[in-house]
Amino acid sequence: MSSAAEQPKISRRNLLQASAAGVAIYGFHLPLAQAAPFAPNAFIRIAGDGQVTLVMPQVEMGQGVYTSIAMIMAEELDADFARLTLEHAPPDEAHYANPAFGVQATGNSNSIRAFWKPLRTAGATARALLVMAAAQQWGVDAASCSTAASQVIHAASGRKLGYGALAARAATLKPPANVPLKDPKNFTLIGKPLKRLDTPDKVTGKAAYGIDAMPPGVKFATLAASPVFGGKIGHVDDSKAKAVAGVRQVVVLDDLVAVVGDTMWAAKKGLAALTVTWNEGTNAVVDSAQIWDDIRRASTQKGAVAKTIGDADKGLGDGDRMEAAYELPFLAHATMEPLNCTAHVTADSCELWIGTQIMARVQSTVAKTLGLPAEKVTVHQHLLGGGFGRRLEPDMAIKAARIAQHVDGPVKVVYTREEDIQHDMYRPVYRDLLAASLKDGKINGWSHKITGSAVIARWLPPAFQKGVDGDAVDSAVDMPYAIPNFRVEYVRREPPAVPTGFWRGVGPNNNVFAIESFMDELAHKAGKDPVAFRLAMLEGTPRLKSVVQLAAQRSGWGGALPARTGRGIAAQISFASFIATVCEAEADENGEVKIRRMVSVVDTGIAVNPDTIVAQLQGGLIFGLTAALHGQITIAKGRVQQSNFHDYRMLRINEVPSIEVHVVKSGEAPGGIGETGATAAPPALANALYAATGIRLRRLPVDRDVLAGRKEA
Amino acid sequence: MVSLQINGQSRDIDISPDTPLLWALRDVLGMTGTKFGCGIAQCGACTVHLDGQPVRSCMLAVGAIGNRKITTIEAIGETPAGAKVQKAWLDLEVVQCGYCQSGQIMSAAALLAATPHPDDADIDAAMAGNICRCGTYVRIRAAIKKAASEA
Numbered sequence: 001m002s003s004a005a006e007q008p009k010i011s012r013r014n015l016l017q018a019s020a021a022g023v024a025i026y027g028f029h030l031p032l033a034q035a036a037p038f039a040p041n042a043f044i045r046i047a048g049d050g051q052v053t054l055v056m057p058q059v060e061m062g063q064g065v066y067t068s069i070a071m072i073m074a075e076e077l078d079a080d081f082a083r084l085t086l087e088h089a090p091p092d093e094a095h096y097a098n099p100a101f102g103v104q105a106t107g108n109s110n111s112i113r114a115f116w117k118p119l120r121t122a123g124a125t126a127r128a129l130l131v132m133a134a135a136q137q138w139g140v141d142a143a144s145c146s147t148a149a150s151q152v153i154h155a156a157s158g159r160k161l162g163y164g165a166l167a168a169r170a171a172t173l174k175p176p177a178n179v180p181l182k183d184p185k186n187f188t189l190i191g192k193p194l195k196r197l198d199t200p201d202k203v204t205g206k207a208a209y210g211i212d213a214m215p216p217g218v219k220f221a222t223l224a225a226s227p228v229f230g231g232k233i234g235h236v237d238d239s240k241a242k243a244v245a246g247v248r249q250v251v252v253l254d255d256l257v258a259v260v261g262d263t264m265w266a267a268k269k270g271l272a273a274l275t276v277t278w279n280e281g282t283n284a285v286v287d288s289a290q291i292w293d294d295i296r297r298a299s300t301q302k303g304a305v306a307k308t309i310g311d312a313d314k315g316l317g318d319g320d321r322m323e324a325a326y327e328l329p330f331l332a333h334a335t336m337e338p339l340n341c342t343a344h345v346t347a348d349s350c351e352l353w354i355g356t357q358i359m360a361r362v363q364s365t366v367a368k369t370l371g372l373p374a375e376k377v378t379v380h381q382h383l384l385g386g387g388f389g390r391r392l393e394p395d396m397a398i399k400a401a402r403i404a405q406h407v408d409g410p411v412k413v414v415y416t417r418e419e420d421i422q423h424d425m426y427r428p429v430y431r432d433l434l435a436a437s438l439k440d441g442k443i444n445g446w447s448h449k450i451t452g453s454a455v456i457a458r459w460l461p462p463a464f465q466k467g468v469d470g471d472a473v474d475s476a477v478d479m480p481y482a483i484p485n486f487r488v489e490y491v492r493r494e495p496p497a498v499p500t501g502f503w504r505g506v507g508p509n510n511n512v513f514a515i516e517s518f519m520d521e522l523a524h525k526a527g528k529d530p531v532a533f534r535l536a537m538l539e540g541t542p543r544l545k546s547v548v549q550l551a552a553q554r555s556g557w558g559g560a561l562p563a564r565t566g567r568g569i570a571a572q573i574s575f576a577s578f579i580a581t582v583c584e585a586e587a588d589e590n591g592e593v594k595i596r597r598m599v600s601v602v603d604t605g606i607a608v609n610p611d612t613i614v615a616q617l618q619g620g621l622i623f624g625l626t627a628a629l630h631g632q633i634t635i636a637k638g639r640v641q642q643s644n645f646h647d648y649r650m651l652r653i654n655e656v657p658s659i660e661v662h663v664v665k666s667g668e669a670p671g672g673i674g675e676t677g678a679t680a681a682p683p684a685l686a687n688a689l690y691a692a693t694g695i696r697l698r699r700l701p702v703d704r705d706v707l708a709g710r711k712e713a
Numbered sequence: 714m715v716s717l718q719i720n721g722q723s724r725d726i727d728i729s730p731d732t733p734l735l736w737a738l739r740d741v742l743g744m745t746g747t748k749f750g751c752g753i754a755q756c757g758a759c760t761v762h763l764d765g766q767p768v769r770s771c772m773l774a775v776g777a778i779g780n781r782k783i784t785t786i787e788a789i790g791e792t793p794a795g796a797k798v799q800k801a802w803l804d805l806e807v808v809q810c811g812y813c814q815s816g817q818i819m820s821a822a823a824l825l826a827a828t829p830h831p832d833d834a835d836i837d838a839a840m841a842g843n844i845c846r847c848g849t850y851v852r853i854r855a856a857i858k859k860a861a862s863e864a
Contacts, residue, residue: 062810062847195806202811203799203818205746205786212745220740245729263740264749265732336750336758336812336846385748385812386846417751611806615852619809622848645755645844653850654837677848 038167040126040175042095043073043119050164052077052150053085057096057104057119058111059357060198061387062619063674064612065111067196069119071608072112075189076123076182078147079163086197088381091363091374101460104360107392108471108506109575109672112608116670124179132176133169134161184606184667193611198383210382213342213353215410219248221403222267222414223258225423226278228638229286229497233257234277241270250274251406258403264414271416283497283638291429291495291635292327299325299431299451303489304467307477315445315485319437322525326434326514327699330495330633331427331503332640332648337385338420339396342412343404345370350377350401351410355384357391365394366401388623389502392459393425421648422640425501426633428453432514436483438526442537446483448476450511451491453500467492475508475574475679479515480544481537497638504623505678508574516570516683517698520690530569530687531557544573547601547664548580554662555582555599564588565596566691570683575672577604581621583684584657587692591708593685595625595657600680602661605668613673614661620677621659626651628682632701715775719744720788730776735759737775738785746786746815750844757843760816761785767823769842786815794825794860801860809847817843821857830861 036047045053054073060066066086074081089096089104096104100114127147134152135142138159146153150163184190201207226232236257238250246266251258259270342353343366350370356362359379367374384391400413415423430452437445454469463470468490477488494500503509523533531552538545548571552558557567565586572579584597600617607613630649634641642648686697695707705711717724717737726741738744738761747770750758754769761770762784789795798821801807808814817840824831824839831839836857845853 062808064809195803196808198811199803199806199808202808202814203802204790205744205815207811208745209812211749214743214745246732263728263732263736265736265740266729268752334846336748336756336810336844338749384810386810388846414749417753615806615809615849618851619848622850623846626848644753645751646753650756650844650846651848651850652841652844653853654841656848656850656854659851 036167038171040129040170041122043122044077044126046163046167048164048167050150050162051085052079052083052163053087055087055089057089057115058098058106059088059355059359059381059384059387061106061357061384061391063616064196064609065106066198067194068112068608068612069115070197071189071194072116072119073123075187076120077127078149080150081189081194083150084197089359091359091379093360103460104358105392106357106387107389107502109675112670113576113672120181121179124181125175128176128179129170129173130163130166132173133166137161137166137169190608191606191610194609196612208382209337209385210342210353210355211337211340211385211414213380213382213412215342215344215353218342218410218412219260219262219407220264220267220414221258221260221407221411222264222271222416222419223256223399223403224271224276224419225256226280227422228278228280228284229499230283231278231280234279237275240273240275244270244273249407251403253402256399258413260407260411268416280638286497286638287636288634291498294496295429295431295451295493298491298493299433299449301491303449303451303491306468306473306488306490308487309483310485312445312447312485312487316435316437316447317445319439319444320525321435321437322522323433323435324518324521324698326432326517328430328510328513329631329700330429330498331627331631332421332424332633332642333388333390333503334421334648334650335386335388335390338417339390339415340413341397341400342410343397343400344410345401345404348372348376351380352377352397352401353380353382354397355382355391356394356397357384357387358394362394362397366397369398369401370405388504389506390424392502395425417645418643421642421644425499427503427509428455428500429495430510432510434514434518436518436522438522441526441528443481443483443522445485447487448515449489449491450476451493452510453494454492455500455502457492459502469507471507472510473507474511475572476511476515478573480541480571480573481519481534482540483537498635504620505675508572508675508679512570512572512574512679513683513686513700516572517686520568520687521696529558534569534571541573543578543603544571544580547578547603550662550664551580551582551599551601554601554660555584555597557582562586564692566688568684568687568689568691570680570687572676572680574679575675577602577671577673577676579676579680581680581684583681583688585685585688585692587689587707589708591704591706591710593629593689593702593707595655595685597657598659598681598684600659600661600677601664602676603664603666604671604673605666606670607663608670610663613663616673617661617677618659620674621681622651622656624678624681625685627678628685628700629702717775717778717783718780719783720785726775728775731774734761734770734773734775734778734783738770744785744787748812748815750813756813757816757820758813760819760843762789762819762823765823765826767820786819789819789822792822792826795822797860797863798822798825798856801856801863805852805856805859807849807852807856809849813843813845817845817853821853821860824857825860831857
């Protein structure tokens with residue numbers, strides 16, 4: 001790997017000290033009322049001994065957000081970065097909702113984008129109060145004081161006071177309005193590739209994920225819901241299960257059965273020993289062929305118009321017209337930490353131990369399920385062993401709470417991998433119809449119709465307006481190329497039987513694949529080089545134009561390659577980041593694909609922690625390549641056919657190419673990054689495979705038979 | 714009752730001998746550093762060492778272990794290879810969500826103990842059984858090489 005990121009500015013020795021002695025991450029939260037002497041807002045507390053605690057409004061699921069958020073607050077607060085305590089926020093929409101959604105949720109690559117200003121302001125305001133306190137105490141002008149490493153300094157007199165010594169006085173002062181934020185040129189933390197604060201405990205096995213919760217007396221359970229979506233329990237014979245050593249209890253609910261034991265193994269064995277008859281219901285006839293027929297039929301309807309520029313129909317009639325349809329399959333999330341939640345339900349309370357992307361929603365939905373007031377449901381947040389959108393749903397917590405209602409004491413409900421894959425909320429199937437006309441080597445008319453599930457309509461109803469799912473058309477309505485006549489339509493079509501949800505890359509995942517594949521087809525039709533063809537229409541978006549040029553340069557675009565090897569490019573503005581990605585791939589005569597190299601250039605605005613930006617793109621690209629090469633959930637008789645990593649494959653280390661990520665220096669506001677690699681890789685790969693073989697793949701995952709010429713595309 | 718040698722200590726566990734070591738560690742002993750990922754030895758999250766060899770604890774019955782020495786992520790830092798791997802993991806900031814990393818580190822430590830200077834093919838062979846959903850593979854490879862280069 002190479003990267004434009006600089007070397008860390010804090011030394012190795014400092015880091016280890018910081019992690020071992022200074023920075024602690026706590027999963028519990030003290031009510032603000034009984035908090036430290038100085039708690040100027042919901043995010044910062046300073047104790048009399050000087051300990052600075054930062055409350056994390058976004059959850060840590062691998063994206064490095066605890067460190068980036070701490071950097072943003074510590075920057076403006078001038079806190080000693082090696083002496084911080086980080087704390088998960090409690091469920092509390094009023095204080096910790098993501099400003100972009102109005103929901104306490106972590107997703108859509110929105111943490112840094114949405115909290116950038118509020119957290120800088122929180123830090124700066126707290127700092128201003130501490131300076132005022134010191135100035136009062138010393139009888140000097142506040143403007144003559146400076147701050148560094150959790151101290152206020154009066155240089156003229158050589159006096160210093162730690163934040164702890166000032167906390168009590170600062171708490172009595174009225175926060176000033178409109179506190180100025182630092183000029184970015186004075187940043188000492190932001191922009192430096194700092195070591196992540198959560199890493200040390202993750203290399204020693206000490207880090208606590210939801211699945212590691214061990215409240216005293218906990219029992220272990222695993223569950224089975226109907227293999228057919230929506231099916232109900234018919235009859236359960238638990239006589240053999242109860243005879244399994246270590247099995248304590250069998251809990252039968254209307255739609256699932258759980259076995260409780262002394263260990264997960266006992267529970268799993270007990271579950272396998274059950275004889276369950278399911279009332280499968282009407283979904284038992286649904287299969288993938290029917291789902292594809294259904295969405296293809298739906299895609300012929302006129303859609304709700306999401307965006308128009310000029311006159312698309314007229315533009316399409318003027319020039320050399322081309323059409324294509326692209327399709328993407330259902331995908332499971334397959335977080336490495338299987339779904340789980342530990343629950344302790346009593347007559348008038350519930351306690352949950354979980355790692356979730358939606359703390360407050362977990363609290364409110366469980367409270368509703370149990371008929372309790374929300375404040376009677378305590379949620380202990382943990383680190384997440386992957387989220388990718390799966391933990392934006394409360395279903396695992398609701399199921400655990402329903403099971404726990406029948407269990408005396410706390411019970412840890414852990415999904416088997418099979419249950420996790422077969423009862424996901426899947427990335428929807430999509431069908432995209434694209435049409436365009438070429439005139440003088442440029443696009444004159446463009447029509448893009450997206451057909452698929454509206455996850456937003458279920459998850460955030462107010463964001464579903466006039467028949468348009470804002471997420472499903474994201475990166476389509478705002479695609480970057482200058483086209484005079486343009487239309488994007490959306491047809492909502494919920495697949496029969498199969499529940500859908502957000503998946504890393506969300507809407508742009510689908511749209512960038514369709515758009516960038518089609519751009520490649522158009523370039524070839526126009527007889528243009530795919531990079532030059534794009535650049536000619538990027539005059540209005542210089543940030544994207546510049547990363548496309550850099551990616552071409554760094555990838556050796558146009559250079560000679562061996563037989564059956566090609567390069568493909570994909571460009572995108574998504575999640576407010578500008579990214580160009582070149583994939584170099586080879587397909588042999590049997591259709592086996594080898595990815596040789598990935599080069600990504602990103603302008604994400606101010607890169608708060610550049611090393612994290614690089615890591616997120618490296619990982620996101622692999623996430624996208626995994627989907628493009630292997631990812632597919634299929635349905636037969638109303639059931640998911642895949643069950644574990646042998647048939648729902650992940651990319652492994654031996655399949656991973658060299659990945660080079662270049663972060664462009666920028667002074668713009670930060671963009672989002674977690675989703676972007678997942679979105680970038682599939683079209684770059686499909687375009688590379690076209691360059692390698694002349695075969696256009698309009699459906700994913702990559703079909704080896706099509707690439708080998710054994711089957712029509 | 715099953716007797717196990719774990720991280721240099723003898724532990725007697727009252728458990729059915731067919732129980733996989735993974736669940737004895739996690740659910741009985743509360744040693745949660747070893748992770749459950751798939752239950753069928755496909756992902757490597759549960760990797761521990763048995764007499765220094767990497768094994769998938771999700772499919773290893775405690776009754777089949779006998780006197781062989783078990784080492785888990787909680788104690789791998791006490792071995793020279795394990796300490797080097799952990800340091801390289803920190804130096805190169807390998808980790809994202811971290812859930813698979815106990816298993817990755819156990820596999821990498823076993824590789825370096827057996828093959829102090831692995832090439833790419835050695836790394837592929839030793840590490841292809843460990844899935845990382847965050848996609849940290851590029852850094853895992855680099856960190857193994859870095860650990861190997863530090864005598």
